[in-house]
Amino acid sequence: MSEAILIRGADVEGAGRTEILLVDGVIAETGVGLSRAGATVVDADGMVALPGLVDLHVHLREPGFESAETVDSGSRAGSAGGFTALFAMPNTAPPADTAGAVEQQLALGERTQRMHVQPIGAVTVGREGTHLAELGAMAHSRARVRLFSDDGACVADPVIMRRALEYVKAFGGAIAQHAEDPRLTKGAQVNEGTLSAELGLGGWPSVAEESIIARDVLLTEHVGSRLHVCHVSTAGSVEVLRWAKRRGVAVTAEVTPHHLMLTEQEVRGYDPRYKVNPPLRRDEDVAALREALADGTIDAVATDHAPHSDESKNCEWDRAAPGMVGLEVALRVVQATMIDTGMLDWRGVARVMSRNPARIGRLAGQGGRIAPGEPANLVLHDQAAPSVPVTAADLRGLSGNSPYLGRPLPGRTRWTLYRGRVTLRDGDVVETEEVRP
Ligand SMILES: [Zn+2]
Ligand SMILES: [Zn+2]
Numbered sequence: 001m002s003e004a005i006l007i008r009g010a011d012v013e014g015a016g017r018t019e020i021l022l023v024d025g026v027i028a029e030t031g032v033g034l035s036r037a038g039a040t041v042v043d044a045d046g047m048v049a050l051p052g053l054v055d056l057h058v059h060l061r062e063p064g065f066e067s068a069e070t071v072d073s074g075s076r077a078g079s080a081g082g083f084t085a086l087f088a089m090p091n092t093a094p095p096a097d098t099a100g101a102v103e104q105q106l107a108l109g110e111r112t113q114r115m116h117v118q119p120i121g122a123v124t125v126g127r128e129g130t131h132l133a134e135l136g137a138m139a140h141s142r143a144r145v146r147l148f149s150d151d152g153a154c155v156a157d158p159v160i161m162r163r164a165l166e167y168v169k170a171f172g173g174a175i176a177q178h179a180e181d182p183r184l185t186k187g188a189q190v191n192e193g194t195l196s197a198e199l200g201l202g203g204w205p206s207v208a209e210e211s212i213i214a215r216d217v218l219l220t221e222h223v224g225s226r227l228h229v230c231h232v233s234t235a236g237s238v239e240v241l242r243w244a245k246r247r248g249v250a251v252t253a254e255v256t257p258h259h260l261m262l263t264e265q266e267v268r269g270y271d272p273r274y275k276v277n278p279p280l281r282r283d284e285d286v287a288a289l290r291e292a293l294a295d296g297t298i299d300a301v302a303t304d305h306a307p308h309s310d311e312s313k314n315c316e317w318d319r320a321a322p323g324m325v326g327l328e329v330a331l332r333v334v335q336a337t338m339i340d341t342g343m344l345d346w347r348g349v350a351r352v353m354s355r356n357p358a359r360i361g362r363l364a365g366q367g368g369r370i371a372p373g374e375p376a377n378l379v380l381h382d383q384a385a386p387s388v389p390v391t392a393a394d395l396r397g398l399s400g401n402s403p404y405l406g407r408p409l410p411g412r413t414r415w416t417l418y419r420g421r422v423t424l425r426d427g428d429v430v431e432t433e434e435v436r437p
Pocket of ligand 2: 089151152306
């Protein structure tokens with residue numbers, strides 16, 4: 001049976017209005033004056049159309065912490081935010097450090113049918129940093145793993161990092177590093193500086209991130225491999241990356257929406273919703289990160305969506321788990337910080353939230369382009385929707401630890417389509433049973 005959807009009036013990546021005809025999960029035609037008998041018509045007048053968003057950095061908590069998030073609930077949150085592919089970090093319990101574990105993760109994603117869930121494999125056994133995990137077996141498994149990370153922990157041992165970088169060369173993989181020298185951040189609670197001293201909280205110094213990035217860039221150049229840097233958070237890291245790219249080192253980097261918008265000043269009220277790792281930084285770091293995203297020094301926006309149950313978040317600052325949810329409103333935060341400030345156009349947003357992440361993760365079948373023959377993965381975003389505060393009803397995962405609750409954000413993500421199936425319909429997440437073909 002042939003299923004057709006005709007999208008009318010959408011502004012494709014800000015380049016002008018085009019009609020988009022989707023047939024059987026594929027973009028069949030773009031242009032003006034398109035028609036198709038029996039097609040469902042979506043009125044996207046005034047909305048911007050982007051290729052389905054791809055998130056390189058998500059914590060889905062299944063298996064092990066299903067009360068905080070599951071693959072299904074996390075992908076519902078993703079659909080609400082315009083995502084059609086998520087990369088799942090391996091810090092589950094047990095961790096995803098074997099071929100069997102990443103295949104299980106892949107299967108959980110396939111069951112939701114609402115997006116592609118791509119497992120990231122652990123670099124070391126148990127994410128303990130001492131013995132390399134079976135990287136080759138994960139790469140050659142059905143999950144086709146190309147990104148490896150011990151995220152939550154840094155691959156701190158330079159010998160292990162070197163071996164991992166050497167190993168992934170064989171299949172075009174990359175190591176995604178959580179850059180944090182653990183010996184420099186012992187007891188750290190907030191960004192190190194005058195504010196940490198004033199609040200009497202342990203400081204997380206920028207150099208703990210920057211020194212690991214510098215080391216890893218040099219190791220990557222030395223062995224001729226590929227490095228991806230997770231959640232870059234400081235102006236100094238941007239300088240190191242700029243230098244590395246000038247040298248031609250194969251390094252890519254991501255920034256989170258929260259590091260593009262929020263500063264350490266938020267932690268003054270000791271509200272654990274603002275506790276995150278790496279921590280919120282200074283105004284000048286935020287400015288440098290925005291500039292780096294605009295000029296291509298930073299390649300991608302990744303949410304680091306990190307759901308936590310109430311028990312681990314609603315407690316005093318010192319004991320609270322670090323992390324924030326971010327999938328549902330990532331595009332709105334990027335609109336506020338990059339579009340509405342004139343630093344990026346919508347084509348740029350398509351690049352940093354769809355094309356680049358798909359390329360960095362070597363994701364097959366996510367075109368990242370709105371063109372005939374590409375899979376019908378799309379998001380329709382109403383950029384003119386008035387700025388309104390984020391409410392609990394906007395969050396579609398199982399956890400409510402969003403730093404944006406009560407904060408006005410512009411725009412509204414209205415429709416998400418994955419392989420031609422509607423997963424977000426005019427702002428409402430479509431139930432999983434309905435998404436399945
Ligand atoms: Zn991390
Ligand atoms: Zn993370």
